[in-house]
Amino acid sequence: MVNPDKLLLQSHRPGDVLPFDSVDQEFARALGGYVIGVDAVNGVVELRFAPGREFIQGAGVVQGGAVSAMLDFAMGFAGMAMLADGLAITTATLNISFLRAAPAGVYLAKGMIERRGRTLLFARGELRAEAGTLVATGTSSLVLVADG
Numbered sequence: 001m002v003n004p005d006k007l008l009l010q011s012h013r014p015g016d017v018l019p020f021d022s023v024d025q026e027f028a029r030a031l032g033g034y035v036i037g038v039d040a041v042n043g044v045v046e047l048r049f050a051p052g053r054e055f056i057q058g059a060g061v062v063q064g065g066a067v068s069a070m071l072d073f074a075m076g077f078a079g080m081a082m083l084a085d086g087l088a089i090t091t092a093t094l095n096i097s098f099l100r101a102a103p104a105g106v107y108l109a110k111g112m113i114e115r116r117g118r119t120l121l122f123a124r125g126e127l128r129a130e131a132g133t134l135v136a137t138g139t140s141s142l143v144l145v146a147d148g
Contacts (some may be wrong), residue, residue, distance in 0.1 A: 070107060
C-alpha cells in the first residue's frame, strides 16, 4: 500500500497549491494545510497552514503543540518526498525552538533534509508568519521504515 501522504507529494508540480484533502491524517487537514513546494531531489518541502480557532489559545496565539505539529509535518514531508517506493519515515526526535508568539493567521513551513544515513534522516524546519516573520524553528531525526 502506498502512503497517501507520499502520493500527494509526488503529484505536486511547480506552481501547484495542493490541499491536504488526500492526506491520511485528520489533524493535518484540521490545521488547514497545503503543499506549495516540493524538491524531492534535495528533500525540501514548503507547506502553508491556516490553523483554525480550535488551535488558538485564550491569548489569541497558536497553541505550541500546533506550532510543533506544523514543523513536524514540514520536516517529515521533506523526508518522505525523497524516499523510494516501499519506504516511509517516522519521527524519532523532535526539537522545537519557539522564537516569538504565533498570532492567529497563515503560516509557511519549510522542511529540509540536511543529511541522510542508512537508517536515519536529519531534518530542520522553519515556521514563518505569512509576512515572513520567523516564529519557530525545529530539528528532527526521522527513522526509515518499510511502508505499509
